[in-house]
Amino acid sequence: MNDSLAQDLSIYQLALSMQAPPSPLPLSPATVLSILRSQIDLLIERQIVATLWVKLPPGKIWQAELWRYQSAIEKSVNKSVTIYDCQLNERRKHEPRGTDFQPSPDKSVIKLFPTRYLQREYFFIALSPEFSSLILAHRPLKRRKTQTLRRGNRKTPPLVVMTTVEGRIIQRVLDGIKQVVTPESASTIVASDVICPDIPEAILVNQLLIKQVQRQNEIDRQVMTKRIAKLQQQNQKLTNKAQTKDEYLSNACQELRTPLTHMKTALSLLNSPTLKPPQRQRYLQMLNNQCDRQNSLISGLLDLIHLDRNLQESPLEAVSLGDLVPGIVSTYQPVAQEKGIMLAYTIPTNLPSVWCINGGLKLIAINLLHNSIKFTPNGGQVWVRSRVNGDYVQLEVRDTGIGIAEAEIPKIFDSFYRVRSGTTDESSGPGLGLTVTQQLILRCGGFITVRSKPNEGTTFIVNLPRVRDR
16 A cells, blocks of 8 residues: 555545445434444344444444444354454544443454544444445534634534445445555455445335434434423423512512511501600601611612622622721721620731622621621620631631521521521511622632521631632
8 A cells, every 4th residue: 555545545535436426414423323223223133244344433332333233143143243343553542431341342453544534534334245334424624713613612513424335335435444454454354255235125225214214213302302301491490480589579578568567556656645755755766777677678689689680790809808807897896895795806917819709708798797796795705717728718707696596507598587586686687698698609609607506606607719829
């Protein structure tokens, strides 16, 4: 074999050069596998002992078809099947490796000179006096422009495929393959007197067409089943989302109704002609508290709506805990002193920045610190500290407050949920702060954990991804 042939031989182009060649079609690998399976089905059903020449795409699913044919024929006819596995004379870097046992056929490996075209070509040839067939697939080169425009599209590109049962084309392709067989592999090929029939019997061709239609119907059913399952999954997600919104809206209406009821009660009591000044002052204070609660609920709802609409689109930026925490703690010092609470913080000077959305870290720290002070009785203590934890930076807010029962900890991040305790004013907050906090932390790629025991205090630990130096 001359060097130019070794560089330029293309089995695909060789078949196209024939007079009246079969028409090539762009097909998915799944459809090509379906065509191969239909031919294997025919060979098994008719008990045809054929010699196979194959160069198949990488993957155990292709080899399994060869094993299926070989085992079926040897069991039914008690004859051995010859399979020539054609491989390029180089290490197949893309051959998948696995530890799971998979049955594989007994094959004779035939090494081919690696021409520039054979690397992208696959074939399946069945040779027998009764029936011969050829499946020839060509993988076109990717265009750089298309590859750039479709970056991120991981769909398997189609193969350009031709298939035929004409003996003249099959023989021409087989002769071309033999021309690029390496000298050391040529001795392993057993001489055969099989002459490809020009056209197989009509009944065999009809049966092959029927099996191809059956296999294609099987693919269509599988595709339809997957599509239906995907649509059902999407529909379930939409249904769950709608139910969640309905539940959320119902809870929001209930929460908004409660302060209105209290305000209406206070207004009716203020109209009493026998009302004394201390009572009037108490009812006016009730109105003021419920108005504050109403305003807090509306503000919390607007924050959640804003997060739901804009959270995923908000870019992350590098934020320093050392720049934010001291100012937030100093803002809450007067509130803590009024309750006799010792408030302190520890922030290392060399603490790395973290990734968070604009304003998110400040809101996280404010919500956690506000909760700790609110649920810590007079004379208690609140600490804010931070440290590096691997790829994260931790923000810890710990208090000696009333604590949370273990059964309630999973619920505290739910909307409108408030820890029930006789020592706290249930009208003091809408129960949305921790919901907003958790959503912000998740958006930043972090997570939050809670440790708490009743009457012993609570610790919130926020882990946010640190900014690595480039």
